[in-house]
Amino acid sequence: MGILLDVVLPVFLIIGFGYGAAKGGLLSETAIDGLMRFSQNFAIPCLLFSSIAKLDLSTSFDPGLLLSFYIGAFAGFAAGFFGAHKGFGRPLDESVAIGFACMFSNSLLLGLSITERAYGKDALAGNYAIIAMHSPMFYAFGIALMEWVRSRGQGLSGVALGTQVTRAIFSQPLVLGIVAGLVVNLSELPVPEAVGAAVDMMGRAGLPAALFGLGGILLRYRPEGDKSLIALVVAITLILHPVVTYGLGRFVFKIDVPSMRSAVVTAAMPPGVNAYLFAHLYGTGRRVAASAVLIATALSILTAWFWLQVLP
Numbered sequence: 001m002g003i004l005l006d007v008v009l010p011v012f013l014i015i016g017f018g019y020g021a022a023k024g025g026l027l028s029e030t031a032i033d034g035l036m037r038f039s040q041n042f043a044i045p046c047l048l049f050s051s052i053a054k055l056d057l058s059t060s061f062d063p064g065l066l067l068s069f070y071i072g073a074f075a076g077f078a079a080g081f082f083g084a085h086k087g088f089g090r091p092l093d094e095s096v097a098i099g100f101a102c103m104f105s106n107s108l109l110l111g112l113s114i115t116e117r118a119y120g121k122d123a124l125a126g127n128y129a130i131i132a133m134h135s136p137m138f139y140a141f142g143i144a145l146m147e148w149v150r151s152r153g154q155g156l157s158g159v160a161l162g163t164q165v166t167r168a169i170f171s172q173p174l175v176l177g178i179v180a181g182l183v184v185n186l187s188e189l190p191v192p193e194a195v196g197a198a199v200d201m202m203g204r205a206g207l208p209a210a211l212f213g214l215g216g217i218l219l220r221y222r223p224e225g226d227k228s229l230i231a232l233v234v235a236i237t238l239i240l241h242p243v244v245t246y247g248l249g250r251f252v253f254k255i256d257v258p259s260m261r262s263a264v265v266t267a268a269m270p271p272g273v274n275a276y277l278f279a280h281l282y283g284t285g286r287r288v289a290a291s292a293v294l295i296a297t298a299l300s301i302l303t304a305w306f307w308l309q310v311l312p
Contacts, residue, residue, distance in 0.1 A: 008304050011113045014208060015297070018215025032216035036273075039210035044108065045177025047203030051128050052181030053191065061129050064253030069130055069263045070137070072244035076236045077103040077141075083232050090229075090285075092149045097285030098229070100142040101275035101292055102236040107134050108174075109210050110297075111266035114304055119261055126262025132182070135174050135274070143168045146282055217273060218297060221290035233271070233292035238303045242268035246310075257312050268307045270296030 021027045027035075080102030085095035105111065112127050143165045169175055184191060191199075245267035249255045255263065271293050279289040 008114060008117070008301055008308070011110065011117060011211065012301050014211040015215040015218070018212035018217075019219055020215070021212075022216035022219045027216055029216075029220075032213055035209055035213040036217060039206050039213060041173040043202050043206030043209060045173045046199045047206045048128075048131065048174060048177040049181040049184075050196070050199050050203050051124070052132055052178055053184040055125060055128055055181075055185060057185060062126070062255060062259050064249065064255040065126050065129060065259040065263050066133065068245045068249035068253055068255060069267055070133075071248055072241045072267050073103040073105070073138075075244050076241045079236050079240060080233060083236075084229060087232075088229050093146060093282060094284045096142065096146045096149055097279040097282060098233060098288055100138070100278050101233050101271045101285070101289045103241075104134075104138050104142075104272055104275045104278070105237060105241060105266060105269040106272035106297075107131050107266045107269060109207065109214060109272065110269045110300065110304075113207055113211065114269075114308075115262060115265050118265070118308055119258075123258055123261060126259045127266060130262065130266050132178050135172055136169055136178070139169050139172065139175075139278075140165055142278055150282075214273065214297075218294050221276070221294040226288050226291070229288050230291045230295060233288060234296045234299065237271050237292070237296050238268065238299060242303075242307060246307075261311050264307055264311055265304070268300070268303055270300045 018027075018032075022029075022032055077099040081095045081099030084090040084098040085092060090098065107127070107130055112124065112131070115123060115127050147164055170179075183189070242264050246260075246264050249260045249263050271289070273293060276286065276289045276293050279285040
């Protein structure tokens with residue numbers, strides 16, 4: 001119970017403050033949208049740039065860590081996609097959106113925050129290794145698959161599809177922050193002290209602002225309809241993904257304790273808001289994605305506590 005109160009609860013209290021402020025009319029939807037744009041387009045990219053620029057890539061990018069997490073994620077996509085398409089008879093494009101929600105865990109706002117609260121800043125190397133590949137890989141996969149599904153019979157060339165996917169990926173500020181950090185890290189370019197201090201200040205504002213804004217965003221996502229399909233998405237994200245990741249990490253790849261913590265805590269997170277944004281982008285699966293984000297976020301208070309008890 002101490003872990004729940006000391007580690008998990010503070011993160012969700014910030015989300016709750018944002019939810020309460022929005023529900024009480026203290027913040028308008030426009031203000032919340034502005035806060036989320038600041039955090040996701042400016043502050044968090046600064047955090048990612050600063051962290052990845054200083055990351056020891058030779059030790060952080062452990063193949064066992066990454067394989068444990070991403071095999072679990074793609075297992076979640078497969079379960080969600082085929083469950084929606086074969087089990088519930090949903091069309092292919094909606095099934096892709098639902099599968100995307102099943103694999104796109106909230107690695108940044110919740111995974112990073114809870115890992116830091118539980119194990120300290122020095123334990124975040126594995127989280128940043130996962131985050132560095134998270135958005136680029138999943139957006140590339142999701143967009144490519146959705147565009148292929150949508151373009152069947154339209155004669156869209158491979159080059160045109162590739163261009164469309166690349167443009168969509170590199171229009172994401174989070175991806176730009178990651179890429180810039182990798183460039184500085186690999187090239188060992190010096191960052192002027194004043195610039196580095198400013199970037200660090202922006203980055204420190206990112207997670208609290210985003211968590212507060214997330215609470216306001218969740219107020220809009222009222223659960224409605226498709227209860228069985230929503231339950232499937234919640235079960236895949238909160239149960240299947242972390243169980244597969246834990247099993248692979250412990251019994252197959254035998255990863256070390258810090259890597260296991262980063263991989264499993266991140267895998268145990270609910271779908272991120274990007275799961276809804278992806279569905280909204282293509283105009284399909286929005287109700288299921290939005291409701292799954294809300295319900296899984298609430299339930300993850302308990303599942304995160306469970307995994308923090310299980311992990312060494």
